[in-house]
Amino acid sequence: MRGILKIAYKLLVNDKGKFAALLIGITFAVFLMVNVTSMFAGMMMKASATVVNTGAKMWVMDRAVNTVASSIPMPDYVLNAVRSISGVKYAVPFYSGAGLARLGDGTYQGVTVLGLDDTSLYGRPALIQGHIEDIYAENGFIVVADEELPKLHNPKVGTEFEINDNRGVIVGVAKVPASGLFGVPTLYTTFSRAIQYIPSMRYTISYVLVEPASPAAIPHIKDEVERLGYRAVTETEFVARNTSFYMWRTGMGINILIMTIISFVVGLSISGQAFYTFTLENLDKFGALKAIGAKGRELVAMILLQAGVTALAGYGLGVGLCAFIIALAKVRLKDYASIVTMRNLGLAFGMVVVIAGISSVIAVRKVLRVEPFEIFRG
Amino acid sequence: MHDVAIEARGLSKWFGEGDTRTYAVREVSFEARHNEILYIVGPSGSGKTTLLSMISGILRPNVGNVQVEDVDLWALDDNHIADFRLNTVGFVFQDYHLFPRLTTVENVAIPLILKRRNWNEAIGEAMHCLEVVGLTGRAALPPNKLSGGEQQRVAIARAIVSAPDILIFDEPTASLDGDTGRKIIEFVKKEVLNEKRCILIVTHDNRIFEYADRIMAMEDGRVVGFNKGENRA
Ligand SMILES: Nc1ncnc2c1ncn2[C@@H]1O[C@H](COP(=O)(O)OP(=O)(O)OP(=O)(O)O)[C@@H](O)[C@H]1O
Ligand SMILES: [Mg+2]
Numbered sequence: 001m002r003g004i005l006k007i008a009y010k011l012l013v014n015d016k017g018k019f020a021a022l023l024i025g026i027t028f029a030v031f032l033m034v035n036v037t038s039m040f041a042g043m044m045m046k047a048s049a050t051v052v053n054t055g056a057k058m059w060v061m062d063r064a065v066n067t068v069a070s071s072i073p074m075p076d077y078v079l080n081a082v083r084s085i086s087g088v089k090y091a092v093p094f095y096s097g098a099g100l101a102r103l104g105d106g107t108y109q110g111v112t113v114l115g116l117d118d119t120s121l122y123g124r125p126a127l128i129q130g131h132i133e134d135i136y137a138e139n140g141f142i143v144v145a146d147e148e149l150p151k152l153h154n155p156k157v158g159t160e161f162e163i164n165d166n167r168g169v170i171v172g173v174a175k176v177p178a179s180g181l182f183g184v185p186t187l188y189t190t191f192s193r194a195i196q197y198i199p200s201m202r203y204t205i206s207y208v209l210v211e212p213a214s215p216a217a218i219p220h221i222k223d224e225v226e227r228l229g230y231r232a233v234t235e236t237e238f239v240a241r242n243t244s245f246y247m248w249r250t251g252m253g254i255n256i257l258i259m260t261i262i263s264f265v266v267g268l269s270i271s272g273q274a275f276y277t278f279t280l281e282n283l284d285k286f287g288a289l290k291a292i293g294a295k296g297r298e299l300v301a302m303i304l305l306q307a308g309v310t311a312l313a314g315y316g317l318g319v320g321l322c323a324f325i326i327a328l329a330k331v332r333l334k335d336y337a338s339i340v341t342m343r344n345l346g347l348a349f350g351m352v353v354v355i356a357g358i359s360s361v362i363a364v365r366k367v368l369r370v371e372p373f374e375i376f377r378g
Numbered sequence: 379m380h381d382v383a384i385e386a387r388g389l390s391k392w393f394g395e396g397d398t399r400t401y402a403v404r405e406v407s408f409e410a411r412h413n414e415i416l417y418i419v420g421p422s423g424s425g426k427t428t429l430l431s432m433i434s435g436i437l438r439p440n441v442g443n444v445q446v447e448d449v450d451l452w453a454l455d456d457n458h459i460a461d462f463r464l465n466t467v468g469f470v471f472q473d474y475h476l477f478p479r480l481t482t483v484e485n486v487a488i489p490l491i492l493k494r495r496n497w498n499e500a501i502g503e504a505m506h507c508l509e510v511v512g513l514t515g516r517a518a519l520p521p522n523k524l525s526g527g528e529q530q531r532v533a534i535a536r537a538i539v540s541a542p543d544i545l546i547f548d549e550p551t552a553s554l555d556g557d558t559g560r561k562i563i564e565f566v567k568k569e570v571l572n573e574k575r576c577i578l579i580v581t582h583d584n585r586i587f588e589y590a591d592r593i594m595a596m597e598d599g600r601v602v603g604f605n606k607g608e609n610r611a
Contacts (some may be wrong), residue, residue, distance in 0.1 A: 001490035003500060007480065014479035288475035292437055292490050293464025295457060373437040376548065377427050378472045 001301060008302035012031040012281065018281070019310070025322065026314025026355065029267020030348050033260055034322040037344040040247075042337035046181035047246055048239040050096060050114065053176040054123035056209035058218065060091070060225050060232045061210050064077045064168070068238065069112075069182065073203035075205060078230060082208050085224040087217025092117035092209040095194040099187070102162040109151050110188045111163070115206075116192025122209055125188060130157045130172030135190055142172040142188040145332040146179035165185070166197045183335065184273050186352040216280065271314070272359045274309060279363035287375030288365045296368055303363050313357035315349060383544060383576035384410040386434055389442035391428050402428040404444070404599040410544075415567060415577045415589060426580040427548055429596070430530040433465045433578075434546050447543060464492055468537030472506035472549040475527050476521040482532055483508060489540040507535040510569055527558035536560070538570055545570065547579040556585045563589045 013019050032209035046100040050068045051059070060082055062072035066138070095115025104109055116124055118134070123143065124132055134140055141163070143155055155161070159170045168187075180186060189197075195204040210232065218234060233241060247253030257374050281288075287300055322340065329336040391403040410416045418426045421434055429449045431437035433444050435451055444451040446466060454462060463469075463555040468489075476485050487504035491497065508514050511531040521532050530550060537545055545566075553561030563579075571577055579590075587593065593605040 003497045006497060007488065007491060010484070011477065011479050127560055133420070181392065269500070284475060285477055288471065289488070289492070290460075291463065291469060291471075292492060293460050293462075295460050298492070373428075373431050375475065376431055376436055376469070376471060378548075 004298050004302060005305045007254050009028055009309060011302075012278075012306045015193065015278070018274070018278050019083075022271060022278060022310045023314045023317060024269055024299035025270030026311060026352060027317040029355065030269065030315050030318025030352060031321050031325075032263030032266070033346050033348040033351060034319055034340060035214045035325070035345060036256050036259045036263065038322065038326065038338045038340045040253065041254070041341045041344055042339045043181055044239075044243045044246060045176045045178050045339060046241045046337050048178070049171050049178035049180045050112075051242070052178050052236060054094070054114075054209065056094075056223065057122055057212055057236065058210035058232055058234055059245070060208035060210060060230055062205075063229070063231045065231070065251070067242045067346065069095065069180075071206035072203045073201050074208070074230065075203045075211050078228060079205055079208050080224060080229050082210060082221075082232075085221055087213050087220050089211040089213045090120070090122075091208050091210045091232065092120050092122045093191050093205045093208050094123060095191050095198075095204070096206040097194065097200065098184075099163050099198050101168070101185075103153055104159075104161065105153070111152070112180060112182075113163070113194050113198055114186060114188050115191035116188060117209075118190045118192050121190075122211075124206045125176050127172045130170075130176050133171065134171035135188065137169075137171050139167045139169045140171040140193075141168045142173070142174050144174050144176050144179070144186040144188070145169050146176065146186070148179060148183060151183075151254045152185045157244065164197055164199065168197075181337070193200040218289060227358045229252040249336075260347075264355075267351070268355045271310070271355050272362065275310065275359035276362055276366075278306075279366055281301065283366065283370055284375050288373050291372035291375055299367050303360050303367060304328050307356040307360040307363070311352045318348070319345065379586055381411050382409050383412045383414075383447065384578075385444075386433055387431055387443055388430075388441045389439045389444070391425075391432060391437065392396075392440050400427075403432065403439075405421065406595060406596075406599075406601050407442075408601060410447060410576045410578060412576050413571060413573050415571060415579060417587065417593040418578060418580045418596060419582065419593055421435040422451045422582075424596040425504065425599040426596055428599075430546050430548060430578060430580055432549060434467045434544065436437070455526065464489060465540065466543050468540065468542035468545045470530075470533045470545070470547045470550055473557075474521075474533040476529060476532055476536075478520050478522040480520070481518050482513065482521050482524065486530060486539050488536045493540060502536070504539055506541045510538075512536045516551040526554055527562065528557075530554060530562055531565075535568065543574055543576065545575065545577040547577070547581075549582070550579055550583045551581060551583045551586055559583060559586055560589075563568045 017322055048068060065072055077090060082088060092190055097113050099111050099113045100108055101111045121132060155170045157170055161168050212221055222232045230351055326338045379578050387404045387407050389403055392401045394400055407431060420426055437454060483501055483504045486507055487500040492502060505517060505564045508517055511534055513528060513531055516528060520594035521529055550562060567589050594604050
């Protein structure tokens with residue numbers, strides 16, 4: 001069989017024009033699919049930046065919260081109630097809100113303010129300048145050094161500014177794994193200072209961060225929080241919740257989905273069509289092979305090999321092209337949100353397999369029907 | 379092994395049914411012998427290609443049977459018929475059906491590769507066959523770079539590479555000039571024909587009649603007579 005497959009391979013790749021046409025279809029489809037889904041994955045990572053950066057195992061929130069950025073304050077008793085649930089190792093308050101910073105030159109800049117529990121500083125970022133204890137200093141804020149930092153005019157330790165008409169001073173610079181989606185800089189401070197400086201309602205706790213005693217305690221904690229009338233989710237669930245909100249309840253996800261489907265359909269029609277034409281043009285060759293004595297399953301194997309080689313090569317090229325363009329974009333645009341995840345690759349691969357499968361089925365049906373007598377008759 | 383290589387009995391083939399039924403071949407019986415070149419001649423549409431197809435395992439007859447080396451061909455199942463074509467018959471199609479995307483030597487090796495021979499071995503034997511047809515120098519070229527006569531010889535090399543007992547040529551010289559056509563058949567007679575082989579050639583080309591051992595004439599699907607070729611007389 002290996003020799004027969006070798007023949008099939010040569011028939012395919014030696015026909016450079018057709019092979020290129022076949023590859024272009026698949027490459028293009030894979031490129032589009034991986035590109036849009038990576039963009040979405042990139043944006044989603046940014047949308048869940050606070051969750052990922054904080055690193056809490058569990059989050060307690062109002063049931064109506066859809067995304068981490070739109071928190072709904074909870075009354076203080078929730079914190080105490082959560083602390084008293086068995087299986088909770090510890091639970092701390094967390095503040096997330098929006099403030100308005102006034103910079104040295106008098107311009108304004110919106111910022112995200114995150115307030116860490118005063119006693120534990122749970123969820124604190126890693127500092128690249130300054131010391132975390134300085135967060136307790138008067139008006140102390142830690143700024144995150146991400147792509148948004150220039151919007152605050154690149155503050156350093158000691159830089160002063162105003163935040164919602166209160167004085168603020170940078171006491172540290174932090175590095176975090178992910179930066180936010182909305183293009184505003186992030187400031188960390190203590191929970192108490194955050195609720196003091198940022199106007200808030202009677203209720204002040206955005207989230208309660210929970211460290212469960214063990215993974216086994218998680219379901220019980222969820223149930224108990226549910227009974228309180230609130231919701232507890234794990235870190236991954238929260239990220240998934242964010243993503244599914246953007247995916248299904250904003251125009252963003254739906255459009256990405258439609259775009260993915262379009263790339264699939266375009267890829268399928270271009271490649272399917274090209275593969276069909278390729279097979280049609282080789283039909284007399286397949287017929288001649290049949291006349292000489294090739295069996296049906298050998299011809300099927302040849303077609304599957306040709307479809308498989310095309311699919312794999314096109315997939316590789318498409319992914320490569322996509323990675324190249326994303327890398328290029330990231331050099332030019334720091335905020336370019338795109339990450340190629342295993343899931344994107346898997347999805348695109350699945351679609352390529354479907355495209356190759358459908359194309360081969362069409363081709364196989366054609367080839368198995370060819371009558372060697374018709375070839376013989378000329 | 380006795381003298382008769384192919385024995386066809388009462389072969390009929392029709393296309394369509396009812397009012398549209400037309401006979402391509404009607405009740406044809408004949409024998410072809412080892413070491414014989416049998417020509418099949420007749421006007422266009424007289425059923426020559428249809429007959430060749432039925433005795434080479436390509437087209438199932440409606441009625442009649444074919445014995446090849448004592449095997450009842452059409453009693454075999456499809457896979458065995460494919461094996462029969464692969465092992466026992468060598469075809470030279472009218473328009474060659476060479477693969478332009480393969481080299482000449484790879485084209486010749488195809489029947490061996492279908493027989494699951496190791497690639498390098500197959501190429502080696504194909505090379506030997508190209509030597510027989512005098513085309514060693516063209517081995518690495520794609521066949522569409524070759525002249526018509528050379529392509530014809532490649533097709534012959536492909537037909538003989540697996541040492542088949544029966545060789546089937548349909549209009550081998552139709553697209554060649556008279557000289558080349560004659561040279562090809564002369565070559566076949568000298569180099570390809572042997573004690574164990576039988577060669578059937580369909581042709582319109584009376585320039586090559588002189589190489590026939592017997593000539594079978596067809597008309598309207600029937601055999602209308604045999605002529606002794608000038609050669610054996
Ligand atoms: N698939 C088919 N369907 C209907 N009629 C067919 C089919 N194949 C062959 N025929 C008919 O059978 C008859 C014999 O055809 P065949 O090809 O065997 O003739 P031939 O003697 O080889 O002619 P030529 O010299 O032109 O090649 C013709 O009338 C042809 O139209
Ligand atoms: Mg014919």
